[in-house]
Amino acid sequence: MMNETDPNYGLLTETSTISETRNERWQRHLPNTIGFAWLRAGWRDMIAQSGLSFGYGLGVFIASVAVIALIVTYQRDYALLPALTGFLIVGPLFALGLYEKSRLRERGERVTLRQMLYVKPAAGAQIYFIGVLLCLLMVLWI
Secondary structure, three states: OOOOOOOOOHHHHOOOOHHHHHOHHHOOOOOOOHHHHHHHHHHHHHHOOHHHHHHHHHHHHHHHHHHHHHHHHOOOHHHHHHHHHHHHHHHHHHOHHHHHHHHHHHOOOOOOHHHHHOOOOOOHHHHHHHHHHHHHHHHHHO
């Protein structure tokens, strides 16, 4: 597996250009079924220490419901769509805790809730970019 000491690690933390993606040297040539392997690995990570995974997800769910409940309680219905947009922007940031759990499990370390909650993103700009992209897709969808 690739880690921070691998010379190609920067490819995962920097945005590439069209010419770089067409360059044969940087293409990965993954098999068509690799997505299923990733899903199996994700399922294994979720089941291992499942209390952490479900607790983390429940915490995000409760916080989201609380925001919506406050908006509805104070009759600020006009803020529902902006709140949805906000959820899409911060959603990828909330997912970092689950990514950190998988990363630590891959290293063979025991994962704690504290480690999942206090994650510093290695590529913060890309995380925000995904959130903004999700917002734009939502705007096109609506």
